[in-house]
């Protein structure tokens with residue numbers, strides 16, 4: 358655990374074994390199948406905007422050609438947000454969970470493991486940065502969210518398919534990707550992370566930066582295409598807390 362904190366302090370992120378490779382692979386395949394449904398069917402799995410996430414839970418429809426926030430053409434990515442409220446929301450809406458049960462079981466497994474890692478990491482960080490302890494005092498369940506991403510690999514300037522930014526919350530765990538393409542750092546220090554499947558990348562978001570006077574800096578990152586051909590990039594990321 359100390360290595361994680363030293364790595365975050367030293368290079369901005371840490372690598373750690375996450376495992377659950379089968380669950381991750383299967384959740385990618387299930388997401389691909391889900392995306393084959395008609396838009397109207399997919400949109401049944403869109404639940405109201407989550408206050409802190411400021412985005413929908415479940416399927417996040419992308420129907421505009423231009424990103425209203427950035428003014429750039431859309432990144433052409435499909436997003437699905439999973440958290441522990443999703444199943445109840447589906448039951449309330451009388452949706453048939455049956456065909457998706459394995460998918461949601463896998464995502465629940467992944468969610469729980471990611472949340473445990475995030476909490477353990479933050480507890481350890483809080484030994485040196487006590488201001489973080491406040492965020493645990495109002496701890497409720499289900500404070501994180503899993504984001505499944507499917508990038509359509511539309512070519513952009515210099516291969517960028519996800520614009521550079523820092524994440525907003527305390528900690529991000531980039532659990533898996535099917536192709537390399539997560540580019541971290543800015544300027545001459547930036548580099549694409551190469552890692553084995555099953556190894557997660559953990560890094561601070563803006564909220565953790567604020568709580569540590571930016572000693573644990575939010576990690577600037579973007580997503581680039583690296584396969585040299587048209588294909589789909591899939592990624593699975595956990596955000597905590599939101």
Ligand SMILES: [Fe+2]
Pocket residue numbers: 522523524578
């Ligand atoms: Fe991000």
